[in-house]
Amino acid sequence: MAARSSSSPAKTTTTLALLLVVAAAAAAVAAEAAAVAADAARGVRQVNRRGPYLGVVVPNGFEMEPLLRSPAFSPAKKLPYLDVAGRRFRFGSIGEKKVIIVMTGLGMLNSGVTTQLLLTLFDVEGIVHFGIAGNADPDLHIGDVTVPRYWAHTGLWNWQRYGDGPEKELALESNGDYTRKYGALNFSDYGVAGGGGGNLLNGVWYQPEEVFPADGTPESRRHEFWVPVDGRYYQLAQKLEAMPLERCVTAPGRRRRR
Numbered sequence: 001m002a003a004r005s006s007s008s009p010a011k012t013t014t015t016l017a018l019l020l021v022v023a024a025a026a027a028a029v030a031a032e033a034a035a036v037a038a039d040a041a042r043g044v045r046q047v048n049r050r051g052p053y054l055g056v057v058v059p060n061g062f063e064m065e066p067l068l069r070s071p072a073f074s075p076a077k078k079l080p081y082l083d084v085a086g087r088r089f090r091f092g093s094i095g096e097k098k099v100i101i102v103m104t105g106l107g108m109l110n111s112g113v114t115t116q117l118l119l120t121l122f123d124v125e126g127i128v129h130f131g132i133a134g135n136a137d138p139d140l141h142i143g144d145v146t147v148p149r150y151w152a153h154t155g156l157w158n159w160q161r162y163g164d165g166p167e168k169e170l171a172l173e174s175n176g177d178y179t180r181k182y183g184a185l186n187f188s189d190y191g192v193a194g195g196g197g198g199n200l201l202n203g204v205w206y207q208p209e210e211v212f213p214a215d216g217t218p219e220s221r222r223h224e225f226w227v228p229v230d231g232r233y234y235q236l237a238q239k240l241e242a243m244p245l246e247r248c249v250t251a252p253g254r255r256r257r258r
């Protein structure tokens with residue numbers, strides 16, 4: 001498409017501006033189409049007519065397979081799954097609850113991207129993260145029930161420069177970028193007996209996540225280290241206290257609440 005009248009500069013400018021708007025709209029549609037193919041978009045609409053769902057987010061197949069095979073899960077008959085952006089969203093129900101189960105792959109980036117995709121595409125009222133829970137407390141055993149009040153992502157570190165003690169300010173700390181509030185993990189504390197002294201790894205501090213709440217000011221970050229567990233799920237999880245878990249484990253475990 002071209003501006004027909006080149007005699008009037010004002011008109012040409014208007015036409016160009018209009019063209020830009022049209023181009024921008026086309027780009028938006030194209031981006032949407034690129035993110036979700038037309039047949040997937042149809043599937044998404046179809047699925048959402050039956051919502052809302054509980055999202056079940058699982059890191060890997062090893063953890064997901066037992067859930068899929070469990071008689072507690074009934075796959076949807078009409079549309080059991082939809083593949084979008086390399087992820088398979090599986091629909092069905094667990095008990096009374098309609099669920100969408102999705103495998104993320106390992107790592108925070110994968111779980112973040114997949115969970116966001118789940119929330120963006122589908123009518124989801126809550127997320128349950130399902131999988132193996134590691135544990136560093138030798139008092140806890142398989143089959144024990146722990147109900148954490150908070151969780152933290154301890155994968156974001158700031159390294160203290162070799163030669164610097166813990167009292168030394170970190171680079172960009174005064175900027176509000178980093179903090180010496182959590183962690184203070186000094187590698188030399190974990191050396192083999194008799195190693196003594198420091199080592200080149202020095203120490204690390206755990207860093208809180210930078211968060212941009214949906215109701216906050218865009219680009220104005222907040223920091224969050226301990227994330228409180230949603231009160232509703234906390235109440236629900238507390239009901240597990242008396243639940244027998246013998247069927248989950250081969251050897252009887254002890255149950256306790258934290």
Ligand SMILES: *[C@@H]1O[C@H](CO)[C@@H](O)[C@H](O)[C@H]1NC(C)=O
Nearest residue numbers: 160164165166186197198203
């Ligand atoms: C780590 O421990 C070594 C040895 O005690 C010490 O020299 C160093 O300052 C410590 N570093 C930090 C960041 O705490």
